[in-house]
Amino acid sequence: MPAPKNTLRTSQKLGLSLGLRASLKILSMGQLELRQHVQSILEENPFVDEATGEVGADDFDSSGKSDFIEELAVSLPSLPDHLHRQFHDMNLSAAALKLAETFISYVDANGFTSIKHEEIIARSNLERNAYAELLHAIRDLEPTGLLAETSWQCLEWQAEKNFKHDPLLKDILSVLELAANNLARLSFQDKKNLAESLHVEFSDLQKSFANLYQLDPFPGRNYTLQSQNAIYPEVVYQENGDSIDIIVHNHLIPELHLNRELYEEYKGKGDKNWEDRYAEAENLIRSIQYRQDSLIKIARSLLVHQYDFFKTGTSAIKPLNLADIASEVKLHISTVSRIVSQKHCQCRWGVFPLKIFFPMRLKSNDGSNLGSEDLRQAILELVGQENSEKPYSDSELTTLLREKGFDVQRRTVAKYRNLLHIAAMADRKKTPKSK
Known part of the structure; x- marks a missing residue:
């Protein structure tokens, strides 16, 4: 009778494998994907029910309560949206604001205007003094260089803003633009010749080039020209005086409970299908809770490690790897990797994927x-x-x-x-x- 034992052992291993696979998948899911996964199981599995009083499928479809869920969504702004918001916050005159709208209509994927400013002004039929006001506003945009005419003008604006103490940098940009040089193809000898033509020490030229390479010649590349799909940040870092509170949202996920009474009716009938369904229901509830607990632990740890980011912005992100967090929160590194996957957080600086906190170290x-x-x-x-x-x-x-x-x-x-x-x-x- 050894065969039945082997069959049973194989069956148990398969069941364990399927359950583990489902749990790992839940850890990696974003909130909206997890909600859809839960809804599909609710429709098919009689042993798991939605607790009353929580946000459920009916709420999601109804016009009254779906508004609550939509409030949780954050749309990543397109480049035109990003420009519109900044200009409307600048208290511009009506003429300058109208001209700004025209400029935005000519923005390309790199963040530049697709035609010269003079041509845009001519097509707008607005007074030139509106352009003087608008140009001042354009140079205050973030990131600097948006709506410039060319990448060279973009670099010049960034140099003036970020490296005022380095006048040589502006001279370098002017010479390279006139020569139509490709920065990537400049050799050591090219730089030697450039230092001689500018009558500066080569070491000083090298310092200015180090500053030059920190500039961004394409400031619009981190945006899209069209609005992206809404995302649902699960972690919110909210400033409260000198401290920062952490709020972990799980409003999209219905609260679930096992229907043990129904299981008691079926468990003695020897039907393996019902046993598997009940195991699936148990695993679903357990995995969602584990996902939530792990996300809270990781969010707290990230606040400690990347505190300077939350206070001063993205430039303060420190080198960090998954192993550091895994060791601190007592989770396996693969679990941390799955938890930060497809999850976003919201803070005073905007909405970011959790992966942003793990730059190469x-x-x-x-x-x-x-x-x-x-x-x-x-x-x-x-x-x-x-x-x-x-x-x-x-x-x-x-x-x-x-x-x-x-x-x-x-x-x-x-x-x-x-x-x-x-x-x-x-x-x-x-x-x-x-x-």
């Missing part, structure tokens, strides 16, 4: 932490000092960076080189001049 050879900005600066220095006839490959850069104390892989170096608009070795290589 670099390790030095001695085990201490290094920020991504340290790596950027190191790459800039190495490329700036290379021989233009024999530029470094990504593998060579990796070796040199490791000698400087960075514990990095070649693919990481390639990624950051691209982010800095530095061309690959073949494109940086200059042919030696014949004698």
Whole structure:
């Protein structure tokens, strides 16, 4: 009689596997997806019911109570929406505001106007003094550079705002624009020649280039021209005086309870289908509660680790990895990964995916932490000092960076080189001049 035992053991393993798989899937779901999943089970499984007095399917469909749920939704603004809101908060004159609407109609995917400002003004039939007022407002937009005519003008505005102490940076931009140079293809010798033409020390030029590479030539690329689907932030960080409160929303998820009475009627009939259905109902309720408890733990830990972000903004995000949070909240790292997946939080700075709190963290050879900005600066220095006839490959850069104390892989170096608009070795290589 060994065969039945093996069959039973296989069946138990399969049941465990299916239940575990369902639980893991629930951890990864966003709130709206989880609600839809719960509704489908409510329709098919007789052993799980929706507790009375909670938001349920009928509430979701009714015109009165669905408004409550819609209030939880946050639409990620399109680029035109983002511009509209900023201009309307600037207390502009009626003429300037009308001209602003016209400018917005010409914005492209990079955040620039698709035609020259002069042409927009000519088409608007508005007085020119409205443009003077509007231009001042345009240069106050966030991020700086939106509605510029070109990427060069965008960079110039950003340089004036962020690096007022660096007049050389503006000169560099002017020369490069006139020469129509591609920043990614500038070699070491090109920079040497540029330093000579500007009559400055090469070391000073390198410092200005380090500032230049921090500017964003395409400020509109983080937005879309069309509004995106609404999202439902589950975690809200709400400032309360000097402290920050954490609110975890689960309003979209109905409160559930097991129908034990019905199960008692069926459990003695030996029908495996009913046993599986009841196990599914138990697993659903248990998994949702575990998801909620884990999300609260992670939200609290993120507040501690990224407190400066909540006070000052995205520039204050610190290097952090999933293992740090997992160790602190006593969860497996895969659980933390699933919890932060497809979840958003809302704070004074806007709505963000929870994954934003886990930027790449670099390790030095001695085990201490290094920020991504340290790596950027190191790459800039190495490329700036290379021989233009024999530029470094990504593998060579990796070796040199490791000698400087960075514990990095070649693919990481390639990624950051691209982010800095530095061309690959073949494109940086200059042919030696014949004698």
